[in-house]
Amino acid sequence: MAHGFSAVQWNRLKVWYDLGVMALAGLFMGLFHVVETMALSPGETVHPVQSAIRATGACTFLLLTTTLALGPLARLHRIAAPLLYNRRHLGVTTCLVALAHAGLVLVWYFGFAKLNPALALLVNRPLSLQVSNLPFELAGLAALIILVFMAATSHDYWQKVLSPLRWKRLHMAVYAAYGLIVVHVAFGAMMLQQAGPLTGIILISAATLTVLHLFTGLREVVRERLSERSEQFLPPDSADHWTGPEAWLLVGAPEAIPDGRAVIVSPEYGERIAVFRDGEALYAVTNVCPHQNGPLGEGRIVDGCITCPWHGWQFRPSDGVSPPPFDEKIATYRLRLKNGLLYVRPEPMAPGSQAPVIRISG
Numbered sequence: 001m002a003h004g005f006s007a008v009q010w011n012r013l014k015v016w017y018d019l020g021v022m023a024l025a026g027l028f029m030g031l032f033h034v035v036e037t038m039a040l041s042p043g044e045t046v047h048p049v050q051s052a053i054r055a056t057g058a059c060t061f062l063l064l065t066t067t068l069a070l071g072p073l074a075r076l077h078r079i080a081a082p083l084l085y086n087r088r089h090l091g092v093t094t095c096l097v098a099l100a101h102a103g104l105v106l107v108w109y110f111g112f113a114k115l116n117p118a119l120a121l122l123v124n125r126p127l128s129l130q131v132s133n134l135p136f137e138l139a140g141l142a143a144l145i146i147l148v149f150m151a152a153t154s155h156d157y158w159q160k161v162l163s164p165l166r167w168k169r170l171h172m173a174v175y176a177a178y179g180l181i182v183v184h185v186a187f188g189a190m191m192l193q194q195a196g197p198l199t200g201i202i203l204i205s206a207a208t209l210t211v212l213h214l215f216t217g218l219r220e221v222v223r224e225r226l227s228e229r230s231e232q233f234l235p236p237d238s239a240d241h242w243t244g245p246e247a248w249l250l251v252g253a254p255e256a257i258p259d260g261r262a263v264i265v266s267p268e269y270g271e272r273i274a275v276f277r278d279g280e281a282l283y284a285v286t287n288v289c290p291h292q293n294g295p296l297g298e299g300r301i302v303d304g305c306i307t308c309p310w311h312g313w314q315f316r317p318s319d320g321v322s323p324p325p326f327d328e329k330i331a332t333y334r335l336r337l338k339n340g341l342l343y344v345r346p347e348p349m350a351p352g353s354q355a356p357v358i359r360i361s362g
Contacts, residue, residue, distance in 0.1 A: 017086045021063075021093050028062065029055040049108050056101035057140075061185050063094040064147075064178055065205050072216035074309065075298070081309045088154045091174075095151035098144050105137075140184035146177035156291075164290055182206045251275050251335075251342040254282055254360045262306075264297040267346035272297065273333055275344060276306060276317050282358040283317035284333035284344045296330075319354045 032055040036046060067090045073080040083090075110117035121137055150171055159167040182202060189198045249265055257263050257277040264287055265273045272287035274297030285306060287297045294310035301307070305314035305323055315322055320330040329351035335358040336343045342358070349355060 013082075014086055014089065018089055018093070021090055025059055025063065025093065025097060029059050032058055049104060053101060053104045053108065056097050056104065057185055057188070060094055060098040060101055061181055061202065061205075063090060063097060064174075064181060065209055067091050067094060068174070068178060069209055069212060072212045075216050075220070075295075078298075078309075084310055085312060087310075091147075092151045092154060095147040098147050102140070102144050136184050136187035139180045139187075143177040143180035143184060146173050146180070150174055150177070159291070164292060168292055178206075178209075248336060248343040248345050251344050253340065254337070254342045257282070257342075260301045262297040262299075264295075265344055265346075270346055270348065273344055273346060274306075275335070275342070276301060277360075278304070278317060280359045280361055281317075282335055282342060282360065283355065284335050285315065285317060285320050286331040286333075286348060288330075289313055290328055290330060318357065319352055321352050 029052070033048075033051045036051055036054065040046060067087060070080055070084045070087050070090075074084040106117040106121065110120040113120040115123070121141065150173070153162075153167070153170070162170065186199050186202050189202065249267055251257075251263060251265055254277065257275065259277055259279060262274040262276040265275060267273065273284055274287040274295075275282065275284045276297075277283075278301050283306075285296060287295055289296050289308040289310065291308065291311055291313045294308045294313075296306055296308055296315075299307045299309040301317065302314070304316070306317050307314050313322070313328065314326075315328070315330050318332075320332045322328040331348035331351050332353050332355040333348060334345045334355055336345070337358055337360075
């Protein structure tokens, strides 16, 4: 969390995560070289550097595809949440492999050019509609620039300086990088003999990722529409009744909320609300984590604190304040029990405000 800043706040999970990512990346590139060598026709050879260039390019594509798939996968099933927890480490690894790929390209193809290798890369192909002359390297260079920017600003320090909303908007450029990498790898593969299957795999992977994001987004829209249709208010003759954005919304039977987890209510106005149950106690907080707008309601209560499923930021459910020494705060909401049903008032209290404690027993 944002109490002071260090390069990496290591823990055992992060160490094993990074070791696992590096081991899998190394294994993939090794298998890539073996498979490529076995696929050669009799009498054909491939230089190890050329094979390493293609292996690092394919690994970059695979890592970035996995990085972008973790978000929707975690929304579809909690089993992907541990991988999402340290996703930025996966993104930084992707950038490092991409830099290795670019370095090998510059050294192998342009290291002995009369021009500076970087300049030679930019002018090595005349503009032409022929596949053999398409400047696919420029797409890769543009993607690399974006990835380096993403990695350099991935730390919480930059999020604090830029604000979470601006930081999130800037980092949406990773999707532009992915599109450029698809173009770069696909057109690069077309220049190889018998590249049809490889190009097909690339395009299928990109299409699958697109469908995954669209399906997850549509699922959220449907769930929100259904939640809005099921909203009910306290009886009009109740002294606790309000209209408009201050109406009390039905959450449901408190016993139906899983212990340690939440249900999410979507009011007509404002942000979604996460209603948590901790044993007999009931709490309501905003569903939006201030870190990267993560869905707090999809997390759980760990050590007495609501824990964001994306990056582990924690907040006390009673007042929305992070445990010491952290000082982040989120909005809380008032709850009411009436006739065995739980209601929430969608007007947020000030971040860090202590909400009245509501218990299932009343």
